[in-house]
Amino acid sequence: MPIKTEDFDEWQDNPVTQYVIKYLTDSIKEASEMMADDIANGAIVSESDQIKTATMCLTLREIAELELETIESFYETGEEE
Numbered sequence: 001m002p003i004k005t006e007d008f009d010e011w012q013d014n015p016v017t018q019y020v021i022k023y024l025t026d027s028i029k030e031a032s033e034m035m036a037d038d039i040a041n042g043a044i045v046s047e048s049d050q051i052k053t054a055t056m057c058l059t060l061r062e063i064a065e066l067e068l069e070t071i072e073s074f075y076e077t078g079e080e081e
Contacts, residue, residue, distance in 0.1 A: 008068040024064040028057045 011017055035053045038045050 002072070003068065005068060021064050024060045028060050028064070031057055 031053055035045065035050065
């Protein structure tokens with residue numbers, strides 16, 4: 001089910017979409033800063049918690065920066081298998 005570039009651009013320009021993307025971006029920043037502050041203040045943060053936070057931040061960043069080409073490429077690759 002391909003989507004037109006114009007439709008994707010309209011979705012990205014939608015105020016609700018922009019608000020959600022801002023929330024994702026701000027959440028990434030807050031989680032990263034909290035982890036850094038904890039470590040800088042001598043808190044013992046398990047490797048598992050560090051990995052969870054890093055994974056969450058990377059995933060949210062990927063969603064916040066999602067481009068139509070990324071989606072199309074994913075489905076083109078999947079169709080070739």
